Amino acid sequence: MEPEEQSGPGLVFHPLDQFIVKPAFGDGVVNWYTVTNVTVWMGITLLCIFALFVLGSRGRAIIPSRTQSVVEMIYGFIYKMIEDISGKDATRYFPYVMTVFLFILFANYLALIPMSYSPTSMIAVTATLGFGAFIAITILGFVKNGMGFLSLFWVSAAPLALRPVIALIEIISYFVRPVSLSIRLVGNIAAGHVVLKVFAGFAAIAVASPAAILGIVAIYGLEVLVAGIQAYVFTILICVYLKDALHPHH
Amino acid sequence: METETNQVAGVCVDAGGYALGMPQLCADWMPNQIFWLIITLIAIFFVLSRIALPRIGAVLAERSGTITNDIAAAEDYRNKAAQAEAAYEQALADARTEAQAIIATAKADIQAELDIELQKADAEIAAKTAESEAAIAEIRESSVKSITAVAKDTAKELVLAMGGTADAKTITAAVTARMKG
Known part of the structure; x- marks a missing residue:
C-alpha cells in the first residue's frame, strides 16, 4: 500500500478497496467456488454463531450462565418479535427468521473488527437475502391462501373507485420491498465502512489526524449502533412481510 | 489496460490492485458471494434448527415448568400451613371447652x-333442738x-x-280447780 507514490499530487484515497473480493489463499481468478475473503468472514460468522448458540447453551442450565442468558435473550427477543408481529402461527418459521437475523447481526458486528471484511456491505449478499426472503414469503402467501393472497392488494376498506389506484400502488410497493430491504442494509453498512476508511486516510496527514481520529471514534460508535439496528430492521420487516403472507386480509 | 496482473486479478481491479468503480457492482465476483452466502445460511440454519434452537426452547420450557411447579408447591405448603394453623386453633378451642x-x-x-353436708348439719341441728x-x-x-x-x-x-x-279428796279437787283457774 503506497498511495502517495501512486496518486502523485494531492491525496487519493481508496476507500472502496476494502470491498474487493480476492482469493483467501494465493492469487488467481475468483470463480464461484473459490474460497475468498468473503468465504472466510462468512465462515467466521458461522463459527461465532455456533460458539454462542451451541457451546453457549451447552450447560442446559435451569439457572443460566452468562453466555446462556445472552443466547436465551436473543432467542426470546426474536421469538417474541415473530409472535407479536406475524402471529402465533408464524412461529414455525422462527428458525428461518433467526438464521437471517443472526447472519446479518454477526456479519455486521464482525465487520467492525479492523482489517475484517463485511459480507453485508456487498449488494450481491444483501440482494440474495432480500430477494430470497421476498420470493419465499410470496410463494408461502400463495400456498397458504391461494388466490386469496391477492386480496392483500385489493383494500376492501377503501372506496370502490379508489381501489384500482390503491391496488396499483400496493403492487408497486410490494415489489419494491426486496429492493428496499437489500439497498437499506448494503447502504448503511458500506457507507459506514467507506466513511471510516476516508477518516482513516485523513489520519495519515499530521494536521488533520486528531480530528480524523476523533471522527473515526465517533463514526465507529455510530456504526456499532447501525450494525445492530440494521439487523433488527431487516428482521422486523421480514416479520411484517410474513404477516402479510399469512394473513393477507386486512 | 490489459496487463498481466489485470488478467489474473480479474476485470474489477486495475494494475495496482485498486478497485475500478464499486467492487459491490463487479458482476464477476457476485456468483462467488451468492454461492458462499447460501452455503453459510444453510449451515447456520442447520446449526440452529437441529441443535441450538430446540435445546434453548427445551431449556426455557423446562425453566417455566420448574417455576410453575415451584409456585404450585409453595401454594401447597401455604395451604398446609393454613390447615395446621386451623387445627391448632381448633385444638385450642377444644381444650378451652x-x-x-x-x-x-x-x-x-x-x-x-x-x-x-349442709343437710346433715341442718338435720343434726333439728334433732338437737327437738331433744332440747x-x-x-x-x-x-x-x-x-x-x-x-x-x-x-x-x-x-x-x-x-x-x-x-x-x-284428801275434797282438797285435791279444790287445788286442782284453783290450779286450772
Whole structure:
C-alpha cells in the first residue's frame, strides 16, 4: 500500500478497496467456488454463531450462565418479535427468521473488527437475502391462501373507485420491498465502512489526524449502533412481510 | 489496460490492485458471494434448527415448568400451613371447652357435697333442738306436778291448822280447780 507514490499530487484515497473480493489463499481468478475473503468472514460468522448458540447453551442450565442468558435473550427477543408481529402461527418459521437475523447481526458486528471484511456491505449478499426472503414469503402467501393472497392488494376498506389506484400502488410497493430491504442494509453498512476508511486516510496527514481520529471514534460508535439496528430492521420487516403472507386480509 | 496482473486479478481491479468503480457492482465476483452466502445460511440454519434452537426452547420450557411447579408447591405448603394453623386453633378451642366442662363438673360436685353436708348439719341441728325442747317440756311438766303436790300438802296443812277437817279428796279437787283457774 503506497498511495502517495501512486496518486502523485494531492491525496487519493481508496476507500472502496476494502470491498474487493480476492482469493483467501494465493492469487488467481475468483470463480464461484473459490474460497475468498468473503468465504472466510462468512465462515467466521458461522463459527461465532455456533460458539454462542451451541457451546453457549451447552450447560442446559435451569439457572443460566452468562453466555446462556445472552443466547436465551436473543432467542426470546426474536421469538417474541415473530409472535407479536406475524402471529402465533408464524412461529414455525422462527428458525428461518433467526438464521437471517443472526447472519446479518454477526456479519455486521464482525465487520467492525479492523482489517475484517463485511459480507453485508456487498449488494450481491444483501440482494440474495432480500430477494430470497421476498420470493419465499410470496410463494408461502400463495400456498397458504391461494388466490386469496391477492386480496392483500385489493383494500376492501377503501372506496370502490379508489381501489384500482390503491391496488396499483400496493403492487408497486410490494415489489419494491426486496429492493428496499437489500439497498437499506448494503447502504448503511458500506457507507459506514467507506466513511471510516476516508477518516482513516485523513489520519495519515499530521494536521488533520486528531480530528480524523476523533471522527473515526465517533463514526465507529455510530456504526456499532447501525450494525445492530440494521439487523433488527431487516428482521422486523421480514416479520411484517410474513404477516402479510399469512394473513393477507386486512 | 490489459496487463498481466489485470488478467489474473480479474476485470474489477486495475494494475495496482485498486478497485475500478464499486467492487459491490463487479458482476464477476457476485456468483462467488451468492454461492458462499447460501452455503453459510444453510449451515447456520442447520446449526440452529437441529441443535441450538430446540435445546434453548427445551431449556426455557423446562425453566417455566420448574417455576410453575415451584409456585404450585409453595401454594401447597401455604395451604398446609393454613390447615395446621386451623387445627391448632381448633385444638385450642377444644381444650378451652374441655377446661370449662371440667370446671363446671368440679363446681357441681363441690356444690352437691356442700348441699349434703349442709343437710346433715341442718338435720343434726333439728334433732338437737327437738331433744332440747323435749327436755324443757319434761322439766316444765315435772315442775307443775311438784307445785301441785306442794300446793295440796300446803292446803291440807292449812286446813288442819285452821282446825278444820278435810278429807284428801275434797282438797285435791279444790287445788286442782284453783290450779286450772
